[in-house]
Amino acid sequence: MRHRGFSEAFGDAVSERGVSLAWLHHRLVESGHPVSPAALSYWRSGRSQPERGTSRDALVEIERLLRVAPGSLSARLGPSRRPGPRPAERTLQEMFAENPGMQPALAELGFDGLYDELIEQVRHITADVGADGRIREFRVRAVMQARRDGARRTPLILTAEDQSQLPRFVPTAGCLLGAAAMDHDSGVYATELVLERALAKGELHPYELTIELADPEDETFLDHYAARRLSELLVWVRFDPDHVPMHVERYSIVGHHEVSEKLDLGEGSTAHAVARGFGPGILGLRWGW
Structure with missing residues (x-):
């Protein structure tokens, strides 16, 4: 056997x-x-x-x-192992296999993949946790790099368990929203983020976006899956000073290897996880009340 x-x-x-x-x-x-x-x-x-x-x-x-x-x-448990980051192309193929609705939603917007025109180099994610322990919105700041002259578009993708409770994307600076598409069988929702101007090949451009949740989350973690290597990834959680968690932990998952460590907030009420040259993999924070 x-x-x-x-x-x-x-x-x-x-x-x-x-x-x-x-x-x-x-x-x-x-x-x-x-x-x-x-x-x-x-x-x-x-x-x-x-x-x-x-x-x-x-x-x-x-x-x-x-x-x-x-x-x-x-x-x-098998022996601890830490393989190097897998090629981004292979990781994307795995993502498509695990989320069959991604390709139809992307195709409807005219994309073949996630990085047709732009590649993300920097991502900062910030979330405020209210006094009730809920997150109502996220703020994303990113720096994109053009893969070719005239590059301007990139897709934003999420999977919604309740398709009537989609979050609202609100451009803050450097971008606007274009068309949107939904694969109802899988719940995959995609929308087109358009930079404020077309770029020359290799040019960098920042943008800022707020993601407002239709139903505030009471999850006790925040992380980001980097499908390809990022120059910098930051996950920053800011807790209400009157409702600080009992314990907070930083963690990362790369390949088949997870590393975690407990954090001391000292006299503050914020926690962060930051990494340079990170991905593919997951970087995040989790906490408990």
């Missing part, structure tokens, strides 16, 4: 317990082991595994919550 690896054992334990990854995420947050839904999903699919530190510590609580024998999941 083939030996089951960690991802299979973890997936089976979740199914047999009859719970969702969202349920597991919330229980972990409550117990002081905040593992993001993205990380849990990657562990189940085999794209990454708990590597060390707080992620490994959380496995003890996961085994208890899923009612499996202590050590039964951690014993199936």
Whole structure:
């Protein structure tokens, strides 16, 4: 009989317990082991595994919550490995395979892929968490580089579980919005971001965008998946000074390797994760009340 690896054992334990990854995420947050839904999903699919530190510590609580024998999941972890970033082209093919609605939505807007005209070099994401623990909007500042003369357009893509609750994109500076497209079967929504002027090949141009959420989120994490290498990626969360979380953790997932560390906010109420030359991979923050 083939030996089951960690991802299979973890997936089976979740199914047999009859719970969702969202349920597991919330229980972990409550117990002081905040593992993001993205990380849990990657562990189940085999794209990454708990590597060390707080992620490994959380496995003890996961085994208890899923009612499996202590050590039964951690014993199936393979050796720690950190492969280099995968080529962006391969990563995009994987994204299309995992999100079949992306290509139809892009095609409707006249795009073949995510980087037809512009490549993102810098991305800064900022979110304010209110006194009620909810996030109502995100602010994105990015620097784009032209791949050819006359470049001006790039797609923005999201997947909406509730298609009646789409967020609102509000251009702040350096850009405007064009056409939009929706693949209703998959819930993939795409809209066209247009820079304020056409660029020459290699030219850099910044823009700022606000994303207003139709339904404020009470999630306890914020991260960004960089599909290709970025010169700089910043994830910055600003908490209400009267409602600061009990613990905050910075994490990154590159290939099959996750690294995390607990943060000390000191006397402040903000937390950030920043990396240079980062991607493909995930960089983010998670916290618990």
